[in-house]
Amino acid sequence: xxxxxxxxxxxxxxxxxxxxxxxxxxxxxxxxxxxxxxxxxxxxxxxxxxxxxxxxxxxxxxxxxxxxxxxxxxxxxxxxxxxxxxxxxxxxxxxxxxxxxxxxxxxxxxxxxxxxxxxxxxxxxxxxxxxxxxxxxxxxxxxxxxxxxxxxxxxxxxxxxxxxxxxxxxxxxxxxxxxxxxxxxxxxxxxxxxxxxxxxxxxxxxxxxxxxxxxxxxxxxxxxxxxxxxxxxxxxxxx
Amino acid sequence: xxxxxxxxxxxxxxxxxxxxxxxxxxxxxxxxxxxxxxxxxxxxxxxxxxxxxxxxxxxxxxxxxxxxxxxxxxxxxxxxxxxxxxxxxxxxxxxxxxxxxxxxxxxxxxxxxxxxxxxxxxxxxxxxxxxxxxxxxxxxxxxxxxxxxxxxxxxxxxxxxxxxxxxxxxxxxxxxxxxxxxxxxxxxxxxxxxxxxxxxxxxxxxxxxxxxxxxxxxxxxxxxxxxxxxxxxxxxxxx
DNA sequence: TATACTTGTAGTCAAATAAACCATAAGATA
DNA sequence: TATCTTATGGTTTATTTGACTACAAGTATA
Numbered sequence: 001x002x003x004x005x006x007x008x009x010x011x012x013x014x015x016x017x018x019x020x021x022x023x024x025x026x027x028x029x030x031x032x033x034x035x036x037x038x039x040x041x042x043x044x045x046x047x048x049x050x051x052x053x054x055x056x057x058x059x060x061x062x063x064x065x066x067x068x069x070x071x072x073x074x075x076x077x078x079x080x081x082x083x084x085x086x087x088x089x090x091x092x093x094x095x096x097x098x099x100x101x102x103x104x105x106x107x108x109x110x111x112x113x114x115x116x117x118x119x120x121x122x123x124x125x126x127x128x129x130x131x132x133x134x135x136x137x138x139x140x141x142x143x144x145x146x147x148x149x150x151x152x153x154x155x156x157x158x159x160x161x162x163x164x165x166x167x168x169x170x171x172x173x174x175x176x177x178x179x180x181x182x183x184x185x186x187x188x189x190x191x192x193x194x195x196x197x198x199x200x201x202x203x204x205x206x207x208x209x210x211x212x213x214x215x216x217x218x219x220x221x222x223x224x225x226x227x228x229x230x231x232x233x234x235x236x237x238x239x
Numbered sequence: 240x241x242x243x244x245x246x247x248x249x250x251x252x253x254x255x256x257x258x259x260x261x262x263x264x265x266x267x268x269x270x271x272x273x274x275x276x277x278x279x280x281x282x283x284x285x286x287x288x289x290x291x292x293x294x295x296x297x298x299x300x301x302x303x304x305x306x307x308x309x310x311x312x313x314x315x316x317x318x319x320x321x322x323x324x325x326x327x328x329x330x331x332x333x334x335x336x337x338x339x340x341x342x343x344x345x346x347x348x349x350x351x352x353x354x355x356x357x358x359x360x361x362x363x364x365x366x367x368x369x370x371x372x373x374x375x376x377x378x379x380x381x382x383x384x385x386x387x388x389x390x391x392x393x394x395x396x397x398x399x400x401x402x403x404x405x406x407x408x409x410x411x412x413x414x415x416x417x418x419x420x421x422x423x424x425x426x427x428x429x430x431x432x433x434x435x436x437x438x439x440x441x442x443x444x445x446x447x448x449x450x451x452x453x454x455x456x457x458x459x460x461x462x463x464x465x466x467x468x469x470x471x472x473x474x475x476x477x478x
Numbered sequence: 479t480a481t482a483c484t485t486g487t488a489g490t491c492a493a494a495t496a497a498a499c500c501a502t503a504a505g506a507t508a
Numbered sequence: 509t510a511t512c513t514t515a516t517g518g519t520t521t522a523t524t525t526g527a528c529t530a531c532a533a534g535t536a537t538a
Contacts, residue, residue, distance in 0.1 A: 020261050022341060065330035089328040089343050091304035100300060102261060104328050129447060214513040215504040453484040454534040
């Protein structure tokens with residue numbers, strides 16, 4: 001294959017020089033009991049048997065990489081329409097020990113209630129880990145996870161994607177704890193409440209918390225339509 | 240090559256199914272006479288002869304992709320130590336008409352004063368275009384450019400990378416015009432000044448503007464060390 | 479030399495925001 | 509009933525913003 005992009009003064013490179021394998025690796029985040037967690041899978045064979053890593057897989061020949069990421073996630077979690085965002089592509093020559101493999105990192109946000117580990121995985125093969133307590137992972141997966149976390153921390157301040165980690169109805173305190181956990185900052189309950197309500201992004205869902213041994217909080221839901229209107233006018237979160 | 244990542248319940252894919260060509264495409268931005276511009280190159284042969292596109296090239300077999308981007312840029316512009324940031328990887332199956340080619344998009348910021356088109360390019364082969372006035376580009380390069388611009392607009396509000404587009408010494412008005420141009424918002428001279436100086440990121444460079452037919456403004460320079468200190472403590476731009 | 483013209487630089491003031499609190503409400507539990 | 513916990517609504521003060529005014533420091537030109 002002759003270099004079809006002859007607009008740089010480099011020598012042509014043969015096909016063998018430029019062909020690579022490309023994979024996808026994905027950080028699946030969820031929020032459980034106040035902790036941000038990520039789904040790891042255990043290798044069953046090969047040189048890294050027993051070690052944990054991010055779930056991932058190959059991109060098919062005629063498949064968009066975003067579509068491939070979506071497919072892999074659906075296969076893995078059984079959930080459709082997952083929030084998914086490309087983070088960055090990792091391509092150190094030595095990152096994969098058996099050959100040159102470039103990987104595209106993604107992160108996904110899912111509501112734990114919807115989640116079911118798909119058939120094919122047993123409990124010992126996939127497990128949630130708190131992001132504050134991650135073991136040594138295979139290859140460069142710690143680096144991919146760190147980059148994904150950084151991206152998530154930035155994004156959560158600019159768009160209300162945090163809702164993807166919560167059930168449909170949630171209390172303001174749950175929402176605040178989500179931000180507290182992701183951003184690792186303390187917040188004032190009262191000020192958070194005022195600030196968030198002023199944005200008018202939340203609808204009262206009508207009900208109240210149940211099963212708590214204190215005054216029950218109102219439940220809210222996120223209003224997609226209002227969000228779309230606000231973003232059109234240029235909108236900015238900050239906490 | 241047997242699938243070395245057997246931790247997803249998909250069927251193995253043959254090597255032919257997963258090998259791809261990978262390229263890099265780069266938006267090189269500069270700031271000239273109040274306009275943000277991007278460097279485009281013209282195709283000399285092939286099906287898109289005569290059309291303009293982003294400069295790019297192949298990643299070598301044993302080369303990190305960030306390193307490859309840096310190499311391509313040095314070859315193209317003759318400038319070393321360019322500010323370079325990966326934007327995103329583009330992988331629609333049909334994006335490149337002659338086969339599956341996945342490309343990693345980067346953007347770079349350079350100071351126009353340092354820039355020289357490298358030997359191998361004649362004036363007709365590489366040209367600066369205002370980002371407000373971009374023609375139809377080859378393949379998906381308009382999309383890559385748009386994504387790069389969006390990334391630049393976000394980043395410039397969070398880190399002082401705009402300095403990479405300015406000469407070493409610059410006036411506050413030049414700096415403001417840079418932000419005005421990139422973010423496409425009007426600003427108040429006096430308020431911008433107050434806000435920026437309060438950050439204490441700028442050092443007085445000691446001299447004054449020359450060759451202007453009005454009161455000459457003080458020259459400032461960006462202080463890398465102060466910036467590092469501030470970012471350690473958690474720092475946030477907003478305009 | 480005087481005057482106009484242009485941009486630089488400093489400051490004012492009212493409105494909006496943020497941060498740190500305080501107080502009461504609404505339940506559950508003992 | 510008293511007590512405990514979280515929910516929710518306010519207050520107060522300091523800080524930041526945005527709009528605007530005024531004067532300084534030069535150049536150009538009448």
